[in-house]
Amino acid sequence: MLAKVYPWHNEIWHNWQQLLGQERLHHAVLLSAPKGSGKLELSALLAKTILCKNGTTEPCGTCHSCQLFDADTHPDFHWLRPEAEGKQLGVDVIRAGNKYAWETSQLGGQRVILVQNADRMGEAAANALLKTLEEPPANCHFILLTESMDSMLPTVVSRCNKWKPKMPDELVAKRWVESELFESVPLQVIRINRGAPLAAKAFIDKGSASKHEALLSAFTKYLTDKQGIFNVTESIVKSDREGLQWLSFLLLDVLKIQQGTHEALVHCDSEKTLVSLAEKLPQGKVLQQLMALNKLKAELTKHTGLNGELLISRWLSDF
Ligand SMILES: [Zn+2]
Structure with a gap:
């Protein structure tokens, strides 16, 4: 160890x-x-x-x-x-x-x-x-x-x-991950991983960054032209359901923008996507779907026998 x-x-x-x-x-x-x-x-x-x-x-x-x-x-x-x-x-x-x-x-x-x-x-x-x-x-x-x-x-x-140790400042965490990987890392990677440096490094090491990008793109496409629900579900499954947490952060970000604040966004490097979603979706719907998503996440963690794909598709079709 x-x-x-x-x-x-x-x-x-x-x-x-x-x-x-x-x-x-x-x-x-x-x-x-x-x-x-x-x-x-x-x-x-x-x-x-x-x-x-x-x-x-x-x-x-x-x-x-x-x-x-x-x-x-x-x-x-x-x-x-x-x-x-x-x-x-x-x-x-x-x-x-x-x-x-x-x-x-x-x-x-x-x-x-x-x-x-x-x-x-x-x-x-x-x-x-x-x-x-x-x-x-x-x-x-x-x-x-x-x-x-x-x-x-x-x-x-x-x-x-x-x-209870203090977590590093997010810019310190970002610099640490960058120095470990010898590459520049978007700040949103640190935020998606709740500021935990090793989690952010693992996120990039295990290829979650590209999975996250693919999910965001499939999700945006689905909400725009109502097509590709299967692609979104598949992206979530491929992310070992971590994608549910990413979407939860995303909807919360959209909600913040709809309420007029651009501060403390988790997806701070994807503001264009957030703004376009904020314009497209009614605020009430975002809130309702965010709450349903968080409930779904908790249920899937608690009851491992549930048919995750079916429940995720059902949640998506409610948009
Ligand atoms: Zn010794």
Whole structure:
């Protein structure tokens, strides 16, 4: 696992280093940050430091522990996460974590249990973890990661030392992505990815930028001449349904323009498209379709068995 501190995490990392130096780091650290902001890498650095045999405030990189960590084979580091993307973090996974927590360290030092997607614990899993957090075993650290503390059981949150790093300014994020990719990146890519630099970089790396462009063009064409509903649906399916979020941003942008503001548009590099849509569609219809889209998104996430293509086509035909 890559252990790294990105520039926008410097402040929080210095705070943790100070606490580590004073042996005052809480046994349960909860880190809340958006997807694609690099929190996994930061938490890996914390875990590696805690486990290092030489360093106190940063890993030495050369001891046996650091080498095992880099090879992803450290016996005292346990990474708990959902079995698949979008799935819940099951009670069995948490119970296994609890078992590790009470075992003796194999390297005669600390143990670290990293809980990724802590907001995806069901009630049984959250309660199982809560028990261990309430009676923390000696020499055992928990690091919990979440995209939102609001979706977690409040009793679990209250047992943790909470950290919420500041996100980088969007121009700083843009420059960082550009320096990584050696190419210029439109500001709207940063905004579509909610300002998270790694998410914006991945968006370009995995070809989502061209999928996004294709969807916008198919959608605009459909709204203009009422043809090509299949192309729009196909573009959304090809984007692994991320396209639904892109269209949600787009309709909100259109609505803003209809209400007379051109500020804080997500699609700030596609203003011409936005203006032409704003002129074509009645404001009431945009609002109604935006609300229906957000509802549809939530339903498709919750019930994986639904016929997404059919529901998306139905939503499109309501325009
Ligand atoms: Zn070391």
